Amino acid sequence: MVVGPAAGQQTAPAPTSAEILERSAADDWRPLDPEHTLYLELASGRVIIELAPSFAPNHVANIKRLARETFYDRRTIYRVQDNYVVQGGEAEVRVEGQAEPRGIRAEFTRKGIAGLPFTGLSDRDGYAPETGFSNGFAAARDPAADAAWLVHCYGALGMPRDEAPDSGGTDFYVVIGHAPRHLDRNVTVFGRVVQGMERLATLPRGTAALGFYAQPEQRQPIQSVRVAADLPAAERDRLEVLRTDTATFRQWIEARRNRREPWFHLPAGYVEVCNLPVPVRERRE
Amino acid sequence: MVVGPAAGQQTAPAPTSAEILERSAADDWRPLDPEHTLYLELASGRVIIELAPSFAPNHVANIKRLARETFYDRRTIYRVQDNYVVQGGEAEVRVEGQAEPRGIRAEFTRKGIAGLPFTGLSDRDGYAPETGFSNGFAAARDPAADAAWLVHCYGALGMPRDEAPDSGGTDFYVVIGHAPRHLDRNVTVFGRVVQGMERLATLPRGTAALGFYAQPEQRQPIQSVRVAADLPAAERDRLEVLRTDTATFRQWIEARRNRREPWFHLPAGYVEVCNLPVPVRERRE
Numbered sequence: 001m002v003v004g005p006a007a008g009q010q011t012a013p014a015p016t017s018a019e020i021l022e023r024s025a026a027d028d029w030r031p032l033d034p035e036h037t038l039y040l041e042l043a044s045g046r047v048i049i050e051l052a053p054s055f056a057p058n059h060v061a062n063i064k065r066l067a068r069e070t071f072y073d074r075r076t077i078y079r080v081q082d083n084y085v086v087q088g089g090e091a092e093v094r095v096e097g098q099a100e101p102r103g104i105r106a107e108f109t110r111k112g113i114a115g116l117p118f119t120g121l122s123d124r125d126g127y128a129p130e131t132g133f134s135n136g137f138a139a140a141r142d143p144a145a146d147a148a149w150l151v152h153c154y155g156a157l158g159m160p161r162d163e164a165p166d167s168g169g170t171d172f173y174v175v176i177g178h179a180p181r182h183l184d185r186n187v188t189v190f191g192r193v194v195q196g197m198e199r200l201a202t203l204p205r206g207t208a209a210l211g212f213y214a215q216p217e218q219r220q221p222i223q224s225v226r227v228a229a230d231l232p233a234a235e236r237d238r239l240e241v242l243r244t245d246t247a248t249f250r251q252w253i254e255a256r257r258n259r260r261e262p263w264f265h266l267p268a269g270y271v272e273v274c275n276l277p278v279p280v281r282e283r284r285e
Numbered sequence: 286m287v288v289g290p291a292a293g294q295q296t297a298p299a300p301t302s303a304e305i306l307e308r309s310a311a312d313d314w315r316p317l318d319p320e321h322t323l324y325l326e327l328a329s330g331r332v333i334i335e336l337a338p339s340f341a342p343n344h345v346a347n348i349k350r351l352a353r354e355t356f357y358d359r360r361t362i363y364r365v366q367d368n369y370v371v372q373g374g375e376a377e378v379r380v381e382g383q384a385e386p387r388g389i390r391a392e393f394t395r396k397g398i399a400g401l402p403f404t405g406l407s408d409r410d411g412y413a414p415e416t417g418f419s420n421g422f423a424a425a426r427d428p429a430a431d432a433a434w435l436v437h438c439y440g441a442l443g444m445p446r447d448e449a450p451d452s453g454g455t456d457f458y459v460v461i462g463h464a465p466r467h468l469d470r471n472v473t474v475f476g477r478v479v480q481g482m483e484r485l486a487t488l489p490r491g492t493a494a495l496g497f498y499a500q501p502e503q504r505q506p507i508q509s510v511r512v513a514a515d516l517p518a519a520e521r522d523r524l525e526v527l528r529t530d531t532a533t534f535r536q537w538i539e540a541r542r543n544r545r546e547p548w549f550h551l552p553a554g555y556v557e558v559c560n561l562p563v564p565v566r567e568r569r570e
Contacts, residue, residue: 082482082483082486083439083440083482083486083562108550108551123411124409124411125411126408126409126410126411126555126556126557127553127555127557153463154368154462154463155368162548163547163548165550177439177462177463177486178438178439178462178463178464178559178560179463179560180560181553181557181560182541182544182549182553182556182560184553185550185551186548186549186550186551197367197368198367198489198490201367201368201461201462201486201487202486202487202488202489202490203487204483204487205483205487256467259467262448263447263448263471264467264471265393265450265470265471266393266470266471268412268466268467268469270411270412271411271467272411272412272466274463275463275464275465275466275467277368
C-alpha cells in the first residue's frame with residue numbers, strides 16, 4: 001500500500017541549482033567540439049566561442065574559413081556600445097594580401113524544426129511563440145512557420161550587416177548587455193561565448209555614435225581567431241557544457257524558475273530564456 | 286465626406302524612436318532633481334544616480350544621510366560579477382570616526398498604487414502582472430495586492446542584504462548585465478544610474494566566488510558619494526530625462542516595440558520593460 005508522508009515526515013526540499021550541478025552525472029555534460037570552437041585571442045587573453053552549425057551552417061563554415069585564412073589577425077574590435085554589443089573584424093579595411101571580404105546569405109532562421117532537439121520552456125515569451133534550448137543554445141521556435149532561431153542573449157555571437165539581409169560576411173558582434181531581443185530574426189546569430197565574456201564586456205566604450213571608437217588608435221587589437229581543432233591539444237582549453245536535453249537540465253531550469261535558496265523570500269515562478277545561461281566548467285575525467 | 290487615401294497617396298510612415306526624440310517638446314523632458322540625485326565619484330569619473338523616493342523613501346533618505354556623513358569616502362567597490370552586479374560600500378569594514386552601519390527596513394514593494402503615476406505597457410510580462418514606468422523608473426504593479434515595485438533592469442540601484450529582509454543598510458549594487466528579474470521583490474531597488482554606467486560596467490571582474498575581489502588591493506576606490514544639491518551649481522551636471530507620463534513617451538515605446546528603421550526587416554511587435562531604457566540628455570534651454 002502506498003501512503004503519503006505521515007505527520008512529522010518531511011519531503012526532501014527542492015534542490016537548488018548549485019546542488020543540481022553538484023549532483024549531476026558525468027554524462028550530463030558534453031565537451032566542446034574543437035571543430036566548432038573558436039579562440040578569439042585578445043591582449044587580455046582568450047575568449048572561447050561555441051559555434052552553432054545546426055542553426056547557421058554557412059556562417060559557421062564562413063568564419064572557420066576566415067579564421068583559417070588568418071583573416072582576423074591584424075584586425076580589431078572597433079565598436080563597443082555600452083549595454084549592447086562589441087563588434088570586430090573591420091571588414092571595411094583592406095589588408096594587403098588578404099582576400100576581399102564578401103557578404104554571405106543570411107541565416108536569420110532555420111527552416112524545418114523536425115529533427116532539431118528542443119527543450120522548451122513552459123514559460124511564455126513575448127518575442128517568440130516558443131523559447132527553449134537546442135544543442136546548448138538559447139533558441140526560439142515558431143511551429144506555424146516551421147522555423148527556429150537563436151536568440152540574442154548575453155554572449156550571443158551575431159553577424160553585423162548593412163540594410164540588405166545578405167550584406168554581412170566577415171565581421172562579428174557579441175552581446176554585452178541586456179538581451180536585445182528585437183534583433184532576433186533580423187540578424188544571423190551563429191554562436192555564443194562560453195568563456196571569457198569579461199574580456200569583451202570590460203573593453204572601453206566607444207564615444208562616437210553607436211559606440212564606435214572615435215579614433216582608430218582606440219581600436220582593440222585582435223591577435224588571432226583560431227579554430228580549436230587546429231591547435232595542439234596542449235594549447236586547447238578543456239571545457240564542458242551542461243547538456244540541454246537531459247532531466248538534469250530540466251531540473252536546473254526549475255531551480256532557476258523557483259529559487260529555493262534561503263536568501264530568496266519570493267520565488268519568481270517564471271524564468272525567461274536569457275536568464276538561463278547554460279553552465280560551463282572545466283572538464284573532469 | 287471623409288475618404289481613405291487614394292491610390293498613390295501615402296500615409297506618413299510611423300516615426301522612429303530617434304525621430305520622436307528629435308521632435309519632442311521642451312516639456313517632454315524634466316530636469317533631475319538635485320535633492321534626489323547622487324554623484325558617485327570614481328577614479329574614472331562621475332556616475333550619476335537618480336533616486337526613487339516614491340518607491341523606497343527610507344532607502345533614499347538613508348543613502349542621502351550616509352552620503353552627507355561622508356560614509357562612502359575611503360570605501361570601495363569590492364564585488365564585480367560579470368553579467369550581474371557591481372557592489373560597493375563595504376559595510377563590514379569599520380572606518381575610524383564613522384558611525385556604525387545598521388540595517389534598515391526593507392522596501393521590496395510599495396503598498397498602495399492609488400496616486401502613483403504609471404504608464405503601463407500593453408505587452409505581457411512573465412515576472413509581474415503589469416509592467417511600465419513610474420516617475421521615470423521601470424516598474425511593475427500587482428493591482429490584486431495593491432503593490433508596486435521597481436524592477437531590476439540594467440543600471441538599477443539596489444540594497445544588498447543577508448538572508449534577513451531588513452539586514453541591508455549601507456552598501457549598494459548596480460545591475461551591469463542582463464536584467465536579473467528574479468531579484469524583483471526580493472531586494473529593495475531605490476534608484477537607477479542615468480549616466481556613467483560604462484564606468485561601472487568596465488570595472489575588472491572579481492575572481493573569487495560571486496565576483497568578489499580575491500585581494501583587498503583589487504578593490505576599486507570610491508572617492509565620494511555626494512547629493513547633487515550639496516554641490517555648487519557649477520559642479521553639477523545638467524541632465525534631463527524624458528518624462529514617462531506623456532504622449533511622446535508612449536509614441537517612443539511604440540517605436541521601440543515596432544522598429545521602423547529601414548535596417549529592420551521584422552518589427553518585433555513586442556517590447557519588454559528592460560528593453561526600454563528611458564532617454565537622458567544634456568539639458569537644453
